[in-house]
Amino acid sequence: MNRSLILSRLRIEIRRKESGYPTERTMVRIVRNFLESMSLSHSSQIRQWHKDLYLSKLKSNQDTSEEELLQTKSSLLFLFERVLKPSNTFVQTDENSEPEPGVFRITG
Numbered sequence: 001m002n003r004s005l006i007l008s009r010l011r012i013e014i015r016r017k018e019s020g021y022p023t024e025r026t027m028v029r030i031v032r033n034f035l036e037s038m039s040l041s042h043s044s045q046i047r048q049w050h051k052d053l054y055l056s057k058l059k060s061n062q063d064t065s066e067e068e069l070l071q072t073k074s075s076l077l078f079l080f081e082r083v084l085k086p087s088n089t090f091v092q093t094d095e096n097s098e099p100e101p102g103v104f105r106i107t108g
Contacts, residue, residue, distance in 0.1 A: 001043045003035055006083060013082045030075040043084055051076045 001009070010031055014024045035041075037057075038050045058064045058072055 003041050006035070006043055006079075007032060009083045010079060013078070026071060027075045027078065030072050031079050034072075034076060034079075046084060048080070051080065 007028055010028060011024060014027055019027075034051075034054050038046075038054060040046055040050065054076070055069070055073060058069055
């Protein structure tokens with residue numbers, strides 16, 4: 001799904017959680033900044049290491065407060081678990097399929 005659809009699904013999931021409008025605005029801003037900063041335009045490009053890299057950049061930035069860092073961490077966790085989590089209908093059951101490109105597996 002493209003960037004606008006990711007943000008749209010994020011809004012839907014936040015509203016399902018029945019969070020307030022300021023929370024929704026903050027989470028959408030954080031996720032938008034994450035996608036723009038990592039130059040991600042499609043959900044198939046997003047990997048766990050992008051989140052780790054983005055958080056480490058924020059930690060190294062002197063202007064980032066601890067509160068903002070925690071908000072970012074929880075927003076990205078929500079994005080990965082609720083929005084980008086594959087549904088049961090699209091989970092691949094093939095043993096030879098790779099979960100991510102570039103992942104090496106040692107078979108017995």
